[in-house]
Amino acid sequence: MRKPALLYALAVTLALGATAPSLAADIQIGFPGPISGPASFLGQQMKWGAEQAVEELNQRGGVLGRKVSFIMQDSQCRPADAVSAAQKLISQDKVDVLLGDLCSGATMAVMPLAEAAHKPMIVSISTLPEITDKAGVGGNKWVFRTVPDDRMLASVIGTQLAQTKTISFIAEDTDYGRSAVKLVKARLGAGAKVVSEDYVKNTETDFLPVLTRLRSTKPQALAIFMLDQQGFNLMKQYTQFGLKMPLVARPPLLAPLAKSLLATGKFDGSWTVYPYFDQYSSPANDAFVKPFVAQHKQGPHYVAYGVYESIMVAADAIRRAGSTDPDAVREALRKTDYKGILGPIAFDDHNQSHNNLMFVKVEHGKLAVKLIPSQ
Amino acid sequence: MDVSMLLQFLANGVSVGLGYGLAAVGLALVFGILEQVNFAHGEIYMVGAFTLWFLGQSAGVPYWLGYPVMVVAMAAFGLLLAEVVFLPTLHRPFETVILATLAVSIILQNLVRLVFGATPLHIDSPLDGMTLELGGVLFFGQRIFVSVVAIVALAGLVAFLRRTETGRAMRAMAQNKDACLMVGIDIRRVTRITAAAGAALCALAAGAMAPMFDLYPNMGTDVVFKSFAVVIIGGMGNISGAMLAGLLLGVAESFASGMLGATYRDGVGFTLMIIMLLLRPQGIFGKSVRV
Amino acid sequence: MSAISPYFLHIGVMTGIFVLLAQSLNVMLGYSGLLSLATPAFFGMGAYASALLTLRLGWDSSLTLICASAVGALSGLALGVPSLRLSRHSFVIVTLSATLLLQLVASNWIGLTRGALGIADIPTVHLFGMPLAGKSAWLAFMAALSVVGVAATWLIVSSRLGRAMIAVRDNEPLAIAAGIDPLKIRLFAFACSGALAGLAGACYAHYLSFIDPGIFGFSISESLLVMVILGGAGTLWGPVAGAVIFTILPEALSMAPEVKSLLYGVLLLLIVLFMPQGMARWFGRQVAAGAGTGK
Numbered sequence: 031m032r033k034p035a036l037l038y039a040l041a042v043t044l045a046l047g048a049t050a051p052s053l054a055a056d057i058q059i060g061f062p063g064p065i066s067g068p069a070s071f072l073g074q075q076m077k078w079g080a081e082q083a084v085e086e087l088n089q090r091g092g093v094l095g096r097k098v099s100f101i102m103q104d105s106q107c108r109p110a111d112a113v114s115a116a117q118k119l120i121s122q123d124k125v126d127v128l129l130g131d132l133c134s135g136a137t138m139a140v141m142p143l144a145e146a147a148h149k150p151m152i153v154s155i156s157t158l159p160e161i162t163d164k165a166g167v168g169g170n171k172w173v174f175r176t177v178p179d180d181r182m183l184a185s186v187i188g189t190q191l192a193q194t195k196t197i198s199f200i201a202e203d204t205d206y207g208r209s210a211v212k213l214v215k216a217r218l219g220a221g222a223k224v225v226s227e228d229y230v231k232n233t234e235t236d237f238l239p240v241l242t243r244l245r246s247t248k249p250q251a252l253a254i255f256m257l258d259q260q261g262f263n264l265m266k267q268y269t270q271f272g273l274k275m276p277l278v279a280r281p282p283l284l285a286p287l288a289k290s291l292l293a294t295g296k297f298d299g300s301w302t303v304y305p306y307f308d309q310y311s312s313p314a315n316d317a318f319v320k321p322f323v324a325q326h327k328q329g330p331h332y333v334a335y336g337v338y339e340s341i342m343v344a345a346d347a348i349r350r351a352g353s354t355d356p357d358a359v360r361e362a363l364r365k366t367d368y369k370g371i372l373g374p375i376a377f378d379d380h381n382q383s384h385n386n387l388m389f390v391k392v393e394h395g396k397l398a399v400k401l402i403p404s405q
Numbered sequence: 406m407d408v409s410m411l412l413q414f415l416a417n418g419v420s421v422g423l424g425y426g427l428a429a430v431g432l433a434l435v436f437g438i439l440e441q442v443n444f445a446h447g448e449i450y451m452v453g454a455f456t457l458w459f460l461g462q463s464a465g466v467p468y469w470l471g472y473p474v475m476v477v478a479m480a481a482f483g484l485l486l487a488e489v490v491f492l493p494t495l496h497r498p499f500e501t502v503i504l505a506t507l508a509v510s511i512i513l514q515n516l517v518r519l520v521f522g523a524t525p526l527h528i529d530s531p532l533d534g535m536t537l538e539l540g541g542v543l544f545f546g547q548r549i550f551v552s553v554v555a556i557v558a559l560a561g562l563v564a565f566l567r568r569t570e571t572g573r574a575m576r577a578m579a580q581n582k583d584a585c586l587m588v589g590i591d592i593r594r595v596t597r598i599t600a601a602a603g604a605a606l607c608a609l610a611a612g613a614m615a616p617m618f619d620l621y622p623n624m625g626t627d628v629v630f631k632s633f634a635v636v637i638i639g640g641m642g643n644i645s646g647a648m649l650a651g652l653l654l655g656v657a658e659s660f661a662s663g664m665l666g667a668t669y670r671d672g673v674g675f676t677l678m679i680i681m682l683l684l685r686p687q688g689i690f691g692k693s694v695r696v
Numbered sequence: 697m698s699a700i701s702p703y704f705l706h707i708g709v710m711t712g713i714f715v716l717l718a719q720s721l722n723v724m725l726g727y728s729g730l731l732s733l734a735t736p737a738f739f740g741m742g743a744y745a746s747a748l749l750t751l752r753l754g755w756d757s758s759l760t761l762i763c764a765s766a767v768g769a770l771s772g773l774a775l776g777v778p779s780l781r782l783s784r785h786s787f788v789i790v791t792l793s794a795t796l797l798l799q800l801v802a803s804n805w806i807g808l809t810r811g812a813l814g815i816a817d818i819p820t821v822h823l824f825g826m827p828l829a830g831k832s833a834w835l836a837f838m839a840a841l842s843v844v845g846v847a848a849t850w851l852i853v854s855s856r857l858g859r860a861m862i863a864v865r866d867n868e869p870l871a872i873a874a875g876i877d878p879l880k881i882r883l884f885a886f887a888c889s890g891a892l893a894g895l896a897g898a899c900y901a902h903y904l905s906f907i908d909p910g911i912f913g914f915s916i917s918e919s920l921l922v923m924v925i926l927g928g929a930g931t932l933w934g935p936v937a938g939a940v941i942f943t944i945l946p947e948a949l950s951m952a953p954e955v956k957s958l959l960y961g962v963l964l965l966l967i968v969l970f971m972p973q974g975m976a977r978w979f980g981r982q983v984a985a986g987a988g989t990g991k
Contacts, residue, residue: 066953068623071524106953109814109906114706114947121703138816139906147702160816203668203803205813205908228667233627235618238417239663239670246410259525259619270536270545442785493969499784500731504921504968511918511961515954626914630796633789641785668804675797679778682790686782 057098057354059084059341060125061154062105062115062140063132069107072132072333076155077102078326079334082318083341093345094352100341101125105136112136113143120147126354127152127344130175132333134158134205145170150347150359152176154340155333157183157305158209166380172356174363174381176340176370178305180210182404186303186387187253187279188217189405194251196223197278198244200237200264201255203229210255214279225249232257237264241271253279262287269296276300283392284309286329293395301391303402306332306372310388310399314371335371343368343375372401409541414663415656420548422655423555424614426648428628429635430559431606437642438579438599439491441499444506446632447625448513449486449604453479453611454620455517458528468530472612476605483604487597495596510625518622530616551613558609559648562602566644575599579642634674638681640688650689653677705831709903711943712838713896716845717916718923718935720892725921726929727853728885729865731784733917734775734791735893737798738768740912742894743901744802744809747818750902757821761898768894769887776886780879795912802909814908821902834903841899842936845892850932852888861885862930915957922960925967 059080064073080100087098101123103115112131119125120143128144130137130153137156141164144151153161153175162181165173191197197218201207207229215224225247228240244252252275254261261282268277269291276299282288283302291297308319308329318338322330330338343366348354351362366383368375373386386401432446443449453475460471490505535546566572574590575598585592618624631654639650654674662670681688717735724732742764749760779790802809809815821828821837828837852858863871864878871878901907919942927938946956 066518066523068523068621070522104952108910109908110900110904111953113904114710117703117706121701135814135906135908135910138814139904142905158813160813200667203812205811208806208812226666228662230667231671233621233624234667234670236421237667238421239414239659240667242410242413242417243663245413246407263619266534270534271543272536436785440785442789490969500788501968503731503785503788504925505965507921508961508965508968511957512965515958515961518954519958630793633793637786637789641783671800672804675793675800678793679797682782682786683778686786 055096057093057096057345057348058101058123058125059098059127059129059344060101060103060116060119060123061129061131061337062103062112062119062136064107065102065104066106069132072331073102073104075331075334076132076337078322079330079337080341082322082325082334083338083345087341087345093348094354098341098345105131107131107133107136109135109139113139116140116143120144120149125149126348126356127359129154129337129340129344130156130161130173132156134161137161138164141165141170141173144172148172148356150174150344150356150363152340152344152363154336158205159213162380162382165382166378169380171381172360174343174377174383176343176375176383176385177336178385178387178404179382180206181213182384183280183303183305183387184210184213184217185405186389186402187214188219190301190303190389191217191222191251191253191278192219194219194222194278196225196249197251197253198225198247198249199227199253199255199279200240201227201229201253202232202257202260204232207232207255210280211253214253230256230260232260234260235263237267241267241273244273244275245271249275251276251278253277254281255279256282258282258285258287261285262291265291265297269294277302279303283390283397292392292397295395297392298394299392301389304332304388304390305385306335307388307390307399308335309397310401312371314369318371339370339375343370373403410663412540412542414659416542416544417548417663418656418659419652420545420552420655421659422652423552423648424548424610424651425631425635425655426651427551427555427558427613428607428610429632429639429647429651430562430644431603431610432629432632433636433639433642433644433647434562434606435599435603436636437644438575439596440582440642441491441502442506443486443603444503444629445486445509445513446506446603446607447627447629448510449479449482449607449625450611450628451517451620451622451625452482452513453608454528454615454624455521455526457612457615458526458620461528462526468528468616475612476608479608479611480601480605483601484597486604487600491596491600492593495592510629514622514625521622523621525619525621527619528616533616547613547617551610551617554609554613555648558606559645562606562644571595571598631674634678636688637678638688640690643688643690646688646690700832702831705835707944707947708835709831709838711940712835712842713900713903714919714923714939714943715842715936716892716896716899717920718927718939719845719849720889720896721920721924722929722935723849723852723861723885723889723892725924726931726935727858727865728861728882730882730885731788732791732886732889733788733914734772734794735889735920736912736914736916737775737791737795738771738890738893739897739900739916740795740798740802740907740909741771741890742768742897743907743911744815744897745894746898747815747901747907748808750819751815751817756824757898757902758823761821761895764898765891765895768890768892768897770890771894772886772888772890773883775890776883780882780886792914795914795917799909799912802912809909812909814906815901816906818901818905818907820905821899828902838899841895845895846932846936848892849888853932857881857884918957918960922963926963 063076084098105112105115128149128151134156151173157180159179159181162179199211201211346368347362351358375383384404389402390399435443457475460466494501532546537544578595635650639646658670658673661673724730745767746760746764749755860876860881923938923942924935928934
């Protein structure tokens with residue numbers, strides 16, 4: 031009589047365990063990201079940013095007396111997989127706050143899920159302007175963004191290019207590249223002439239044809255929109271061609287690889303506008319960067335900063351709301367006035383924050399950074 | 406029109422094109438002799454590149470030594486491929502081999518990703534940054550090296566196929582597999598050698614070109630598509646055809662992306678391939694292990 | 697309040713989409729003996745067609761789903777006409793290249809597709825004005841469509857044309873002698889395959905509400921090959937079982953995508969090498985001299 035009862039009890043326990051919600055004691059933040067796939071090294075940085083945020087929060091006693099933890103699910107930056115991952119985070123893991131994905135397409139696919147599930151969502155990395163348009167007033171009230179969008183970056187870039195008369199663009203052929211070029215073109219000075227506009231697939235490594243053409247057309251500036259690795263290849267080939275025009279907009283001047291190239295002095299005058307740079311020294315940034323470098327032997331990438339800051343903002347909102355009730359947290363987020371690493375974070379009526387940006391210029395082979403307000 | 410710019414497009418195109426040709430010649434050889442399309446061709450290139458990276462950056466072997474060692478290693482890999490895929494399927498329908506090599510390519514891509522991670526890697530070469538200027542046209546050290554390797558490899562392959570007994574056996578098998586049995590040619594041996602040679606040629610291309618590009622587990626996909634385009638344009642199984650078609654493709658791409666915009670680069674290969682398939686499916690030079 | 701977690705409902709919907717896709721490949725690979733890697737092409741065409749017709753012209757889904765199927769079928773014919781003339785090797789290469797070419801076109805024809813930005817906010821399926829709201833409704837819808845898809849496949853393969861397909865697959869010279877035109881039959885197979893995949897694509901677009909040129913990528917072919925071959929190509933229910941197992945299993949095991957892909961590669965290699973009967977049945981034409989449909 032005992033054995034069957036025992037087995038029965040075991041079966042019931044297992045069944046309960048399988049369907050029981052995860053322990054409600056922890057405050058959980060979840061996000062999809064590229065754990066595997068081509069962008070996985072950035073996914074790694076996202077995880078590190080989250081780890082650091084959660085550790086700091088817990089060292090200070092957690093939030094509302096509860097421990098904070100995070101869950102990252104793999105999306106490979108693909109919209110369909112991000113939806114799957116987000117769905118898991120919402121229904122299975124029952125996270126309290128959702129963060130966006132790395133890639134804008136994936137984040138956009140997840141936004142309707144947050145709305146349907148009434149889950150506060152913070153876009154921590156993606157920069158596509160449409161996300162702002164869709165969020166807040168008249169749209170998805172549940173989505174907030176703590177980082178700047180490409181329109182804000184483009185405004186600043188455009189202002190810097192006000193005196194430039196001839197310019198060429200090279201961008202990766204993705205939503206980011208195409209959108210960024212469009213935005214900057216719209217903000218160029220009157221009388222500025224776009225000499226050429228090339229889109230390359232993001233695995234392209236051979237820039238000879240474009241650089242050959244630039245050698246003849248000689249625009250005043252070359253605006254670049256691509257990720258670090260590809261941009262670095264472009265910079266290498268640029269030096270081989272002996273070109274002189276400065277690289278502007280978003281060249282990967284900040285990449286650690288680029289240091290030796292910059293030191294040759296061939297890139298003086300080039301500049302970039304970035305939402306974050308780990309080598310900008312300020313008390314707030316040092317407090318973030320030093321432990322990160324000590325732990326991982328690498329500086330934090332923008333994506334790590336984005337995730338870290340967003341988790342902090344989420345924690346702040348939960349604290350002010352006094353609970354993890356979704357409506358309360360959402361209301362608290364709307365009223366955010368958080369002292370972030372780069373400046374105050376507050377949300378406009380499209381739930382978009384207007385954080386300060388970094389303007390980085392190459393002078394005498396070295397990088398000079400200053401904060402500029404977004405417009 | 407700026408003449409020096411046009412000449413530069415031509416110079417760039419020739420060196421890139423010879424690279425394409427070298428990468429595709431192994432595919433053409435395997436198809437010509439074994440009548441099999443090796444869908445793992447791009448992954449042989451990729452594994453070769455990663456092996457060279459491992460030798461150079463991890464084991465500290467200098468480029469000039471690592472390169473030939475890697476080629477020999479990949480030739481051995483070709484033998485393995487012959488044992489596992491080509492030999493067991495000698496008398497099976499073509500699609501079996503296509504599916505098998507497709508499976509091998511999936512396995513290799515994921516194994517490499519699991520072992521090396523997805524962060525792009527870089528191989529240092531002594532020719533990095535070397536630039537020559539002749540008459541206003543720039544020539545880059547590594548690219549010159551690729552061109553030289555391509556030409557020497559083709560010459561070597563042609564000589565091998567024409568002058569050696571094994572080479573003649575390979576050409577015989579390309580002409581008529583069944584007749585080989587009657588003449589006493591060992592098909593299994595020829596299959597092994599062809600697979601090894603195909604892999605070695607692919608590895609030669611990888612070693613010469615990898616320092617110019619970044620290494621990532623998916624890099625074989627681009628290589629295999631370009632190689633398919635080259636082989637279809639030149640004629641499946643045609644060795645010199647592959648080299649010439651590669652040259653044609655390289656130059657066409659260079660002018661197209663230079664004059665119209667970089668977006669059009671990949672479209673060139675597709676367009677040429679489609680035109681060829683619609684007008685002359687056997688390719689410019691037709692199918693034959695003609696040398 | 698739904699008794700079933702939305703996550704499981706989501707898996708169910710995706711399974712339904714893959715059942716349609718598996719049958720699409722089954723018609724080509726299993727019943728016609730053609731190794732086509734073009735399924736993503738028809739999938740993507742159907743997705744974009746339905747999305748654009750809904751967003752630009754405001755058509756009801758009852759119409760756009762049919763159009764998506766039709767677009768898939770037409771794409772099948774458009775691809776079939778040039779590619780079926782080629783040797784069997786070139787055929788495979790061309791079907792693979794077609795997906796890449798479409799991806800390129802989708803990325804660059806910005807006026808139509810918004811390129812890499814993709815098409816967002818695709819509304820859910822509206823049947824005669826009534827929206828499919830919520831995952832339970834979608835699951836029911838996909839379950840119904842799966843049944844329709846399997847029934848359609850059964851109707852096709854048991855019809856006179858279907859039997860002709862199988863005859864051509866098994867012994868082409870004999871089929872020709874019996875008066876069957878292999879080219880026409882294979883084009884018919886292409887059209888059927890395209891129709892099924894196009895329908896699946898449309899459902900995908902309306903369900904996820906977002907598509908981009910990545911939809912033409914090769915990775916679904918990887919999964920489909922395993923589903924169809926492992927499930928049993930050329931059988932009616934084999935691919936269905938394959939679709940169900942290989943949609944649910946990776947999720948249940950929370951496999952990292954690389955591990956999943958690696959597993960698929962190994963499975964594919966093992967079955968291909970060690971199942972001579974299966975392969976011979978579908979690609980039985982090796983007896984014929986020459987390379988195949990074209991020379």
